[in-house]
Structure formats: structure tokens, C-alpha cells
Amino acid sequence: xxxxxxxxxxxxxxxxxxxxxxxxxxxxxxxxxxxxxxxxxxxxxxxxxxxxxxxxxxxxxxxxxxxxxxxxxxxxxxxxxxxxxxxxxxxxxxxxxxxxxxxxxxxxxxxxxxxxxxxxxxxxxxxxxxxxxxxxxxxxxxxxxxxxxxx
Numbered sequence: 126x127x128x129x130x131x132x133x134x135x136x137x138x139x140x141x142x143x144x145x146x147x148x149x150x151x152x153x154x155x156x157x158x159x160x161x162x163x164x165x166x167x168x169x170x171x172x173x174x175x176x177x178x179x180x181x182x183x184x185x186x187x188x189x190x191x192x193x194x195x196x197x198x199x200x201x202x203x204x205x206x207x208x209x210x211x212x213x214x215x216x217x218x219x220x221x222x223x224x225x226x227x228x229x230x231x232x233x234x235x236x237x238x239x240x241x242x243x244x245x246x247x248x249x250x251x252x253x254x255x256x257x258x259x260x261x262x263x264x265x266x267x268x269x270x271x272x273x274x275x276x
Contacts, residue, residue, distance in 0.1 A: 164273035
């Protein structure tokens with residue numbers, strides 16, 4: 126019989142699948158089933174991120190289908206990150222998305238110097254890769270979602 130190993134979402138310590146508690150940080154794995162994303166959003170906004178854990182499974186208070194749709198259609202502007210509560214990345218993607226729109230407008234008008242166009246197109250390329258990586262991560266269940274573990 127092969128013992129499956131998995132990582133603790135809080136500290137990254139490897140443990141056996143049937144283990145009840147993480148040997149590294151003491152996290153009780155049953156609590157992950159009760160953890161919610163709604164509470165994690167509140168904790169992140171209040172600056173209390175020590176009990177927030179990022180997991181790959183979808184918590185019970187989120188819909189995977191909504192996350193996929195947000196990522197595909199509005200993910201270029203970070204809507205999927207706003208949806209799950211990853212606010213720093215969401216604001217970064219929103220800013221890069223707006224810069225990308227400005228870059229497209231200025232390239233059509235042809236009124237800006239080449240060096241500025243190059244910089245704006247570089248930002249657009251970075252934004253596109255961030256969005257495409259998130260689309261893949263969400264679709265293959267690798268996108269990490271914050272959840273709050275109640276004590």
C-alpha cells in the first residue's frame with residue numbers, strides 16, 4: 126500500500142494523507158473543511174492575515190463555475206482576484222489592464238514616442254501572461270484561494 130503525501134497549506138510541511146494534524150505548524154486538517162472565503166476576505170481587509178490559508182480546493186461559499194467565468198472574461202482586469210479576495214494582485218492586474226487600454230489607444234493614434242510605446246506594450250505583455258497563467262491555474266485547480274480558519 127502506498128502512503129500518499131500532501132503539503133500543509135499553511136507551512137508547506139509534507140505529511141501523510143491520513144494525518145490529523147500538521148507536524149510543522151499544528152494545523153488541524155479537519156478545520157479546512159469548515160474554512161470560508163468570506164471570513165478570509167474580512168480578515169484580509171482588517172489586516173489579520175495570520176489565520177488566512179491559501180488552498181487549491183474551492184471553499185463551500187464560492188462557486189468554481191463563477192471563478193472560471195470571471196477569470197476568462199474579466200480576468201484581464203483582475204475580477205477573479207477581487208472575487209476570491211486576493212486584493213493586492215487584483216489591484217495590480219486592474220492597473221496593468223487600464224495601462225494596456227491606454228497603450229492600445231495611443232498606438233492607434235500614433236502620437237507617442239517609440240520608447241513610451243515600447244514600455245506600454247511591455248506592460249501589456251506582462252498583463253497578458255499574468256491573465257493567461259491565471260486562466261490555466263483556475264481551470265486545472267491550481268489557483269490558490271484564501272480561506273479563514275476559525276479557532
